[in-house]
Amino acid sequence: MSLIKSISGIRGTIGGKVGDNLTPLDVVKFVSAFGTWLQNNKNKKDLTLIIGRDARISGSMVNSLATATLQGLGINVIDLGLSTTPTVEVMVPELNVDGGIILTASHNPKQWNALKLLNEKGEFISGENGAEVLALAESEDFNYADVDDLGKYETRDDAFDIHIQQILDLPMVDVEAIKAKKYKIVLDAVNSTGGIAIPMLLDKLGCETVKLYCEPNGQFPHNPEPLKEHLGDICELVIKENADLGVVVDPDVDRLALIDEKGEMFGEEYTLVAVADYLLKNKNGVAISNLSSSRALRDVAQTHNSEYFASAVGEVNVVNLMKEKNAVIGGEGNGGIIYPELHYGRDSLVGVALFLTHLAKENKTVSELRAGYPSYFMGKKKIELTPEINVDDLLTKMEKEYQNEEVSTVDGVKIDFENNWVHLRRSNTEPIIRIYTEAKSQEEADKLGDDMIAKIKSLI
CATH class of the missing domain: 3.40.120.10 (Alpha-D-Glucose-1,6-Bisphosphate, subunit A, domain 3)
Known part of the structure; x- marks a missing residue:
């Protein structure tokens, strides 16, 4: 089904x-x-x-x-x-x-x-x-x-023209600063409509676009989710073309992933972090992401004396909290940028324009920009459920088990430790509990996930 x-x-x-x-x-x-x-x-x-x-x-x-x-x-x-x-x-x-x-x-x-x-x-x-x-x-x-x-x-x-002009008119998009850099950008649009819209935007920003999979014929040449394991072709092409960066969008262009000049992933989580860094540097305010997004956004907000809040997972929930807190920037760790000055929706086009403005003003390479942010590593695990397990009771037990830590129950149970965190959520589509972790190393993130699985099993 x-x-x-x-x-x-x-x-x-x-x-x-x-x-x-x-x-x-x-x-x-x-x-x-x-x-x-x-x-x-x-x-x-x-x-x-x-x-x-x-x-x-x-x-x-x-x-x-x-x-x-x-x-x-x-x-x-x-x-x-x-x-x-x-x-x-x-x-x-x-x-x-x-x-x-x-x-x-x-x-x-x-x-x-x-x-x-x-x-x-x-x-x-x-x-x-x-x-x-x-x-x-x-x-x-x-x-x-x-x-x-x-x-x-x-x-x-004329919809693309109208959308792009609204982006170019935003005070925080510095068209001239981007044009002066004459960036060369490789674009992977997974043969969907980003192959039409993103080159139109980049042309207006004075960038050279090297197109990869930009024919909008719906024949996706790789898994369309913009994750590292699917993006080998663009990583190679960025190096071959001696490009300044690579841009990857999903089929409907609401998720944005970036590749640095060395052909390395900037990190989907860090698209939002970089854009927030630029905006909060210029205007103190509030940044919002969901509970499963990187702690790096909180860290960056704090460096600019700004506040950070986390919503339940889901774009509607992020938007509702952004409105409640009158946020300057928000989004999700999957590369979704929500910039309320334009509209309350994930938007890769405005994400590209804001990121390029930030890059130009910092006068750094993409890898240098990324090196300036805290490095976190995420782990994702799951535990299978049997029909007799009461998930709500189980999550309540986990909440009590870690009551001396910073715990949120907005969406499942998230436990914030000093140097890492874990987020436990019941899946809406499968009989499993999803276990998201983040730490200073991949090994630590994976171990935290394993430890949580052991703890859950001990409470069943």
């Missing part, structure tokens, strides 16, 4: 049986539910939604189904075609429409696709609203429009 219904959207593999996978009937049902929910909650007759997609193979088919379904409900559609997640998010308030749907399964392999649902602010709908949409989908209580009331359809091809 490969259909995952979450509060923020519907994700599944293409093909197979209705209700088990993301079939055409499932697309129609869930788009109908979202459209109906909007109609039920808006005090206006004519609704308009923006729709955009990444370049995966199924995108055109899913787009046709979703668009026609919205029109069938009497909802107008503005179709951006090939786009990015942050571009759709920016365009919703830009065009003053009622919401949006992004067709992307983010870093999942090519057989996956998804419907990501946006409110009128261009932000992911809340958990409460998502639950209401899922309930409507189950009830199938839809009322489609008569022939004279079908929704209108139009396309736009």
Whole structure:
């Protein structure tokens, strides 16, 4: 079974049986539910939604189904075609429409696709609203429009230009400083829409782009999650081209990974750290990440006399805490930059512009910049659960076991020791407890994970 219904959207593999996978009937049902929910909650007759997609193979088919379904409900559609997640998010308030749907399964392999649902602010709908949409989908209580009331359809091809111009206009993006450096940058866009958008941005910033896997045909040449083990080709090409850095984005361009001039990973966790360093150096404020992100962000915030707070895992949770604390910068350790001066969504394009500004102003190489940050190493382990184990009781026992340490129960149990931390979370999709650790060495991080597994087993 490969259909995952979450509060923020519907994700599944293409093909197979209705209700088990993301079939055409499932697309129609869930788009109908979202459209109906909007109609039920808006005090206006004519609704308009923006729709955009990444370049995966199924995108055109899913787009046709979703668009026609919205029109069938009497909802107008503005179709951006090939786009990015942050571009759709920016365009919703830009065009003053009622919401949006992004067709992307983010870093999942090519057989996956998804419907990501946006409110009128261009932000992911809340958990409460998502639950209401899922309930409507189950009830199938839809009322489609008569022939004279079908929704209108139009396309736009200027969304990237608008998004990029908004980035260039940001006071903290120094276009001239970047242009003066004439950076040579290798880009791996995993044959999706980053191959269109990122070169457009880099051209405006006076950079030379060496394209690797930038044809938006949805044929992912490697696992699309931007992790070290998948990025050997770009690491080699950065060295071969004598480039200043490498830029890697996932299929929908909301995650940003960087490669230094030596062909080494900058570290996904450190994309946010570097951008926060630049912003907090210029404006004291608050930085936000989730509980499973690196302690390095907290360290950098403290060096600038700024505050750091951690949210539960999940972009919606990060955004909610950013709003509560009026944060200057936030995001997730997977390379997701959220810069509220532009919009409340992970955005690789603004991440690139802010990082290059920082790099230019520091007048350092990428490796020199990275060397200036605290070095932490992360470990990820898991422990299998049997049906008779009460996970809540188990996590409560772990909380009491380490009550003399700094403990957070915002999302599972996170224990902050003096020199390392561990985060225990129940998986939403598998019968396991995930164990995330971070320490000053990989060996220490892995040992901490093993120690926690032993401690959990002793409490079962």
